[in-house]
Amino acid sequence: VTVPNVRLNNGVEMPQLGFGVWQVADDEAEKAVAVALETGYRSIDTASAYENEAGTGRALRGSGIARDDLFVTTKLFNSDHGYDSTLHAFDASMERLGLDVLDLYLIHWPMPARDNYVDTWRAFEKLYKDGRIRAIGVSNFTIGTLERLLAETDVKPVLNQVELHPNFQQAELRAFHQEHDIRTEAWSPLGQGRGLLEDPELARIAKAHGKTPAQVALRWHVQIGNIVIPKSVTPSRIAENIDVFDFALTDADMAAIARLDKGERLGPDPATFDWMG
Numbered sequence: 001v002t003v004p005n006v007r008l009n010n011g012v013e014m015p016q017l018g019f020g021v022w023q024v025a026d027d028e029a030e031k032a033v034a035v036a037l038e039t040g041y042r043s044i045d046t047a048s049a050y051e052n053e054a055g056t057g058r059a060l061r062g063s064g065i066a067r068d069d070l071f072v073t074t075k076l077f078n079s080d081h082g083y084d085s086t087l088h089a090f091d092a093s094m095e096r097l098g099l100d101v102l103d104l105y106l107i108h109w110p111m112p113a114r115d116n117y118v119d120t121w122r123a124f125e126k127l128y129k130d131g132r133i134r135a136i137g138v139s140n141f142t143i144g145t146l147e148r149l150l151a152e153t154d155v156k157p158v159l160n161q162v163e164l165h166p167n168f169q170q171a172e173l174r175a176f177h178q179e180h181d182i183r184t185e186a187w188s189p190l191g192q193g194r195g196l197l198e199d200p201e202l203a204r205i206a207k208a209h210g211k212t213p214a215q216v217a218l219r220w221h222v223q224i225g226n227i228v229i230p231k232s233v234t235p236s237r238i239a240e241n242i243d244v245f246d247f248a249l250t251d252a253d254m255a256a257i258a259r260l261d262k263g264e265r266l267g268p269d270p271a272t273f274d275w276m277g
């Protein structure tokens, strides 16, 4: 399977579909990332908070795949917000990953009440200008926190990684991203495998295409232009989740999935979330 690339607003190319490793212990992450790389995934999404950057790094090195063919994302955790602490946290992540240059670094959560994300972003800009990171972005930013970042800093984020799936479609935020040439990356693209994948409409559409509900959900993301990072540790599902580039949903399918939006999050609200571990 070959995954198409999307071009980010700074010209860097990124695979539209990658592999996420939240809630996967370090040694298990090493195995799962190795399977994903063998299966054809080239983009891996980890985070300092996931405590599996080391296992992810071992799998990347062990794969024998050329560094230039890999796209690695990690995230700055909440307890590391601030200019100097960001620079230190970045070095620690790179040490664990065993990399010299990172493809994409994200602020994991904005924590607006702590009011430190602008300084944090200035450290991201320094690392980017120094050539340590190929692209910088954010995660869980709202329209309000993005507007402030755009107004007060120089480098525009390439993407915003947010909770997004057919039951939580984020239409307003996606429109804002599009207006500002910021890509939307969907976390929990399968709705964490709970509920969404049992939806009868998804099942009906899946049957019509000879695909699974998970593949229909991922195909929907691809067709609305999202970058997606589904997670699984099961080899058959890892293979299933990347096999979404040989069919297309019809306009009627897309309209039926648009009606599944419930506007309900599975995860925390970024306006208030400030857990520090």
Ligand code: NAD
Pocket: 019, 020, 021, 022, 023, 045, 046, 108, 139, 140, 161, 162, 186, 187, 188, 189, 190, 191, 192, 193, 194, 197, 214, 215, 229, 230, 231, 232, 233, 237, 238, 240, 241, 267
């Ligand atoms: P997901 O929507 O990718 O769902 C994963 C779960 O769905 C699996 O654990 C499994 O139970 C099930 N599943 C996977 N493939 C399946 C298949 N083919 N058929 C049936 N069931 C299947 O959920 P996620 O892990 O929450 O999100 C994906 C990635 O997004 C994470 O691993 C992480 O990298 C990222 N993420 C980021 C944030 C953030 O704050 N930035 C938050 C959550 C997740």
